[in-house]
Amino acid sequence: MTVSDVTKILEELCPLHYAEDFDNVGLLVGNSKAVVSGILVTLDTLENVVDEAIEKKCxxxxxFHPIIFKGLKKITGRDYVERVVIKAIANNIAIYSMHTALDNSPEGVNAKICEVLEIKNPKILIPKKNSIKKLTTHVPNDKADFLRTKLFDAQAGTIGNYSNCSFNTEGVGSFKPNATSNPTIGQAGKLHYEKETQIQITFSSVYERSILNALFKNHPYEEVAYEIITLENANQNLGMGMVGFIENEMKENDFLNYLKLKMNAKVVRHSSLLNKTIKSVAVLGGSGAFGIEAAIEANADIYITSDIKYHEFYKADNKIVIADIGHFETEQFTKNLLVDYLTKKIPNFAVTLSESITNPIKYF
Incomplete structure (x- = not known):
């Protein structure tokens, strides 16, 4: 099994298209064609993690986090990033990261938090924008059913809980093949009119390549006329954070104690308590100040995230409890998620959970 084989399996869980534009995901160090001797899964790649990989022959x-986030103009070992890259290359170790691709995945970071906290019926808190597209094409009427089926098979036409969705309009198309053409219908040099069906079909942007392959492979025309536009609709099945319910509501103090226990949090920084019970819970792993308004709009009783600044706690505005449990603490179970996933996908292969401590924050 090669590095590329493993990364393809990971991208079934969280395609790299899911990542935010600012992020740096994918294979960061190493050769995609290298044969894998073992896999080490970690939250961060530090020097001690590379040492662990060497020791365990991985x-x-x-x-989860990319060790290379900004461009490297020199690699001289002057900081921890450069030292990690040098050591990994020197020992033929590849490094792969998925970061916000896994954040946005419906089975990723926030789904794992919901699992640990036993949050029921979780839904995406901040649906991802610019990730739904629409394909429009025209095909002879007698070929429309066949082409639609092939597009559906390529994951087009899925909207929420519905599949095989499309809109179809019949009309008449015209075209005139030139002398070098090889038309399926009509003759070179003659204007031709054909009764056609216009097919409009939406799809998640992650499937664009496979859908276009299906279109070109199964459309009868030599030249396929088509249009793809990005829709304003947010993708309800993809995005940052999740919100759901706990089975039995708790008093605020009881829930904070429950939160500390379940998430192994040393401390919880929180906004003013509201003397209400906790039932609806919103979560967002990592730095989540940008999700406060969304959690309030979702009518969550508490919002669990990290890296909240002093003035950002004011945004609670007596409408919600904001609980900051720490960046590492919100994401710590991500590596367990990845180990479990890879172990199921490639059993009998060496997939190891890193034992190295990578949390840079200590508590007194």
Whole structure:
């Protein structure tokens, strides 16, 4: 099994298209064609993690956070990033990261938090924008059913809980093949009119390549006329954070104690308590100040995230309890998620959970 084989399996869980534009995801160090001897899964790739990979004979590190986030103009070992890259290259160790691709995945970071906290019926808190597209094409009437089926098979036409969705309009198309053409219908040099069906079909942007392949492979025309536009609709099945319910509501103090216990949090920084019970819970792993308004709009009783600044706690505005449990603490179970996933996908292969401590924050 090669590095590329493993990353393809990971991208079934969280395609890299899911990542935010600012992020740096994918294979960051190493050769995609290298044969994998073992996989080490970690939250962060630090020098001690590379040392652990060497000791455990793992030549592929799956890291949630990317070790390379900004461009490197020099690699001289002057900081921890450069030292990690140098050591990994020197020992033929590849490093792969998925970061916000896994954040946005419906089975990713926030789904794992919901699992740990036993949050029921979780839904996406901040649906991802610009991730739904629409394909429009025209096909002879007698070929429309066949082409639609092939597009559906390529994952087009799925909207929420519905599949095989499309809109179809019949009309008449015209075209005149030139002398070098090889038309399926009509003759070179003659204007032709054909009764056609206009097919309009929406799809998640992650499937664009496979849908276009299906279109070109199964459309009868030599030249396929088509249009793809990005819709304003937010993708309800993809995005940052989740919100759901706990089975038995709790008093605020009881829930904070429950939160500390379940998430192994040393401390919880929180906004003013509201003397209400906790039932609806919103979560967002990592730095989540940008999700406060969304949690309030979702009518959550508490919002669990990290890296909240002093003035950002004011945004609670006596409408919600904001609970900051720490960046590492919100994401710590991500590596367990990845190990479980890879172990199921490639059983009898060396997939190891890193034991290295990578949390840079200590508590007194």
């Amino acid at each position: 030549n592929l590190i799956i890291s």
